[in-house]
Amino acid sequence: MRIKAHYAMVLNLDKCIGCHTCSIPCKNVWTNRQGVEYAWFNNVETKPGIGYPKRWEDQELHRGGWKLGYRGHLKLRAGGRGKKMAQIFHNPDLPAIDEYYEPWTYDYGKLIKSPAGKHQPSVRPKSQITGETMDVKWGPNWEDDLAGVNRTGALDINFRNLEHSIYLKFKQVFMFYLPRLCEHCLNPGCVASCPSGAMYKREEDGIVLVDQNRCRGWRYCVSGCPYKKVYYNWVNGRSEKCIFCYPRIEAGLPTLCAQTCVGRIRYVGVVLYDADGIRFAASQEDEEDLYPAHTAILLNPNDPAIQKEAEKQGIPPAWRKAAQRSPVYKLAKEWKIAFPLHPEYRTLPMVWYIPPLSPVSDALAPERSRVETLDKIDTIDRMRIPITYLANLLTAGDEKPVRMAMKKLMAVRAYMRGKQLDGVGDADAISAVNMTPETAEAMYELLAIARYENRFVIPTVERTGNTDLYRMQGSCGIPGTVPAHGPFPREEESSR
Amino acid sequence: MDLSNLFAFVIFPYITLVTFVVGHSYRYFTDELSWNSRSSQLLEPKSLKIGITLFHWGILATLGGHAVGLLIPQRIWDLFGIDGEAHTQIAVWSGLLVGIVAFIGILMLIHRRYTQPRIRITTTVGDWITLIGLAFVITTGLYNVIFGHYYILDTVAPWIRGIVTLTPDPTLMIPVPFSYKLHVLSAFFLLGFSPFTRLVHIWSVPLGYINRSYLLFRRRPAIEEQI
Numbered sequence: 001m002r003i004k005a006h007y008a009m010v011l012n013l014d015k016c017i018g019c020h021t022c023s024i025p026c027k028n029v030w031t032n033r034q035g036v037e038y039a040w041f042n043n044v045e046t047k048p049g050i051g052y053p054k055r056w057e058d059q060e061l062h063r064g065g066w067k068l069g070y071r072g073h074l075k076l077r078a079g080g081r082g083k084k085m086a087q088i089f090h091n092p093d094l095p096a097i098d099e100y101y102e103p104w105t106y107d108y109g110k111l112i113k114s115p116a117g118k119h120q121p122s123v124r125p126k127s128q129i130t131g132e133t134m135d136v137k138w139g140p141n142w143e144d145d146l147a148g149v150n151r152t153g154a155l156d157i158n159f160r161n162l163e164h165s166i167y168l169k170f171k172q173v174f175m176f177y178l179p180r181l182c183e184h185c186l187n188p189g190c191v192a193s194c195p196s197g198a199m200y201k202r203e204e205d206g207i208v209l210v211d212q213n214r215c216r217g218w219r220y221c222v223s224g225c226p227y228k229k230v231y232y233n234w235v236n237g238r239s240e241k242c243i244f245c246y247p248r249i250e251a252g253l254p255t256l257c258a259q260t261c262v263g264r265i266r267y268v269g270v271v272l273y274d275a276d277g278i279r280f281a282a283s284q285e286d287e288e289d290l291y292p293a294h295t296a297i298l299l300n301p302n303d304p305a306i307q308k309e310a311e312k313q314g315i316p317p318a319w320r321k322a323a324q325r326s327p328v329y330k331l332a333k334e335w336k337i338a339f340p341l342h343p344e345y346r347t348l349p350m351v352w353y354i355p356p357l358s359p360v361s362d363a364l365a366p367e368r369s370r371v372e373t374l375d376k377i378d379t380i381d382r383m384r385i386p387i388t389y390l391a392n393l394l395t396a397g398d399e400k401p402v403r404m405a406m407k408k409l410m411a412v413r414a415y416m417r418g419k420q421l422d423g424v425g426d427a428d429a430i431s432a433v434n435m436t437p438e439t440a441e442a443m444y445e446l447l448a449i450a451r452y453e454n455r456f457v458i459p460t461v462e463r464t465g466n467t468d469l470y471r472m473q474g475s476c477g478i479p480g481t482v483p484a485h486g487p488f489p490r491e492e493e494s495s496r
Numbered sequence: 497m498d499l500s501n502l503f504a505f506v507i508f509p510y511i512t513l514v515t516f517v518v519g520h521s522y523r524y525f526t527d528e529l530s531w532n533s534r535s536s537q538l539l540e541p542k543s544l545k546i547g548i549t550l551f552h553w554g555i556l557a558t559l560g561g562h563a564v565g566l567l568i569p570q571r572i573w574d575l576f577g578i579d580g581e582a583h584t585q586i587a588v589w590s591g592l593l594v595g596i597v598a599f600i601g602i603l604m605l606i607h608r609r610y611t612q613p614r615i616r617i618t619t620t621v622g623d624w625i626t627l628i629g630l631a632f633v634i635t636t637g638l639y640n641v642i643f644g645h646y647y648i649l650d651t652v653a654p655w656i657r658g659i660v661t662l663t664p665d666p667t668l669m670i671p672v673p674f675s676y677k678l679h680v681l682s683a684f685f686l687l688g689f690s691p692f693t694r695l696v697h698i699w700s701v702p703l704g705y706i707n708r709s710y711l712l713f714r715r716r717p718a719i720e721e722q723i
């Protein structure tokens with residue numbers, strides 16, 4: 001067993017209000033430069049929809065991630081090393097920038113400088129690449145609140161085994177938000193696809209990074225990532241991606257998207273996992289086995305044997321402790337209510353999602369269930385968002401775990417409603433899903449009212465050597481934008 | 497005449513070679529961040545595909561042909577029963593084929609740079625010099641192959657080997673026709689200019705990928721190394 005620690009995140013889709021607040025600080029801090037103005041390390045999509053870049057989920061089209069090849073061996077869907085080398089001059093799977101969107105701006109000065117006239121002056125979008133006037137055709141949240149989904153929705157692959165035309169009718173339509181960032185996968189397609197070996201996972205915490213010095217711009221990481229979360233900077237010719245805000249994380253602060261989240265839907269914590277199990281977990285033959293195999297290699301931090309082994313393998317004490325308090329471990333493994341996004345891509349993503357509940361709407365319930373009378377139909381099947389859709393999104397189509405998770409979420413609500421209105425919780429509701437009152441209350445605490453320090457359990461990085469952290473302030477970031485050693489003069493300079 | 501010949505075929509090639517070596521090392525060690533091909537596929541993939549593919553396969557084969565044909569002395573070919581005449585025939589026909597492929601490719605690339613608005617605006621002066629320089633070298637090369645009919649194995653070939661082995665003999669180049677001289681000199685110019693362009697990507701062919709493990713873990717560098 002090779003124990004490694006990993007930062008991970010859980011997003012509770014039940015609470016996302018689609019405000020895009022998370023995207024803004026991320027954009028302002030990491031991608032407000034020419035070349036990556038079209039890149040959103042965090043973006044929020046409305047589901048159903050085809051997203052950003054267009055149809056990113058459709059791997060028949062984009063060919064990201066892994067598949068099982070000959071005798072069950074993992075293979076990159078886009079082809080192996082030889083094929084990549086032969087096609088290196090023109091990567092056949094790279095999306096064009098228009099699939100994301102052509103970045104644009106406005107000539108705001110025109111609004112105040114135009115001469116007085118009969119009509120208000122107006123500004124037209126101008127391409128940030130060519131400077132020419134352009135029509136805006138797509139964006140990172142183009143289908144916001146289902147805009148245009150009557151046209152694009154049919155291409156959403158999560159409608160597999162569902163009749164999309166029914167669900168795209170005005171009366172039956174459903175929606176929820178899906179905030180997306182790099183998944184910092186255990187078996188990252190991007191790292192495997194990078195010919196120059198510029199991409200890597202950090203040994204200590206699993207953050208996936210592009211070494212900007214080593215990147216040669218072969219752009220296979222962009223196409224190799226099934227979530228399309230590596231972006232090619234068209235100005236400097238190198239790829240960039242979400243860095244899990246490592247300068248903040250190392251100091252014990254949550255990522256910007258998590259810190260600013262208005263709905264407080266995000267949880268950040270540490271999990272311990274068995275790195276020897278990666279291949280096993282990623283190469284399950286049946287796609288529906290991928291999710292259970294993935295959780296199987298997450299190790300129980302409260303098991304004394306695991307703790308001892310982790311200590312032996314050099315996981316620092318603060319990290320082992322943080323793993324025990326980890327909200328991610330509880331939500332994903334202990335309670336099994338958070339799921340990886342599209343496990344069938346076989347990258348073992350480490351950003352987990354709690355499926356959203358939705359209003360009960362009986363319009364389609366009889367079609368979804370074989371039971372005759374309405375009151376016998378499982379409430380989950382009476383909800384607006386079809387369970388099949390969620391299962392296609394989160395468990396490669398296996399409805400059982402998603403159904404169970406949603407039942408647990410509902411049971412917690414029923415229990416707490418009873419407790420707060422009648423003074424006693426609804427014990428039947430929670431025993432029906434094999435939960436104890438303690439678990440139900442712990443779940444309620446974490447999901448509904450958890451404070452900052454419980455949503456974010458982030459150990460600081462162990463620093464060795466003598467470093468002047470104060471003077472290093474502001475020194476992180478993109479080379480050339482701040483002095484290499486930060487804005488403060490070094491001691492030897494200031495004493496001069 | 498002699499002096500200009502000496503300059504053109506000894507001094508100038510060495511200036512460009514020194515610029516080539518020093519330029520590449522300097523750029524690699526001081527500005528590795530800019531060391532890439534500055535791919536423009538993201539902005540404009542469709543118009544790129546055929547041109548870039550033809551050009552690269554053509555130019556790589558051409559460079560390979562030059563290396564094999566010019567750097568290996570004729571007496572070694574003779575040992576294998578390939579005399580100068582046969583050598584020339586092989587070189588002319590294969591050179592014609594791959595040269596035309598590279599030529600079509602570079603024309604398509606230049607056309608794309610000129611006509612596609614997104615590409616045109618992101619093109620630097622260095623890019624233009626590179627592309628037009630390459631087109632010039634390829635064109636003069638093709639011209640020589642088709643119209644030259646000059647036997648180079650006793651002149652240009654030993655001269656270039658002299659350059660490589662640091663025993664240059666500029667007199668070998670005196671009888672060579674002007675179009676050949678132009679080809680050689682423009683190629684050396686491009687060699688000297690290449691460290692300042694995107695051509696640096698040639699030296700980073702990721703051969704290591706072929707037998708590397710897919711998954712890479714790396715330790716976080718110590719803080720001292722980060723700055």
Ligand code: HEM
Nearest residue numbers: 088089218533534535536537548552555556605626698701
């Ligand atoms: C052997 C390894 C080589 C590899 C792997 C390679 C790869 C590439 C790649 C990936 C691009 C970017 C294409 C894009 O815009 O997406 C490129 C562009 C280019 N390469 Fe190469 N190349 C190689 C050799 C060469 C050689 C030998 C030359 C010329 C002597 C060359 C000249 C160029 C030029 C001029 C461009 C820019 C074309 C344009 O955008 O207009 N390359 N190369």
Ligand code: SF4
Nearest residue numbers: 182183185189190225
């Ligand atoms: S989600 Fe992140 S770690 Fe996973 S393949 Fe994509 S870029 Fe790599």
Ligand code: SF4
Nearest residue numbers: 016019020022261263
């Ligand atoms: S800030 Fe939070 S609630 Fe708002 S869109 Fe982002 S994840 Fe959803």
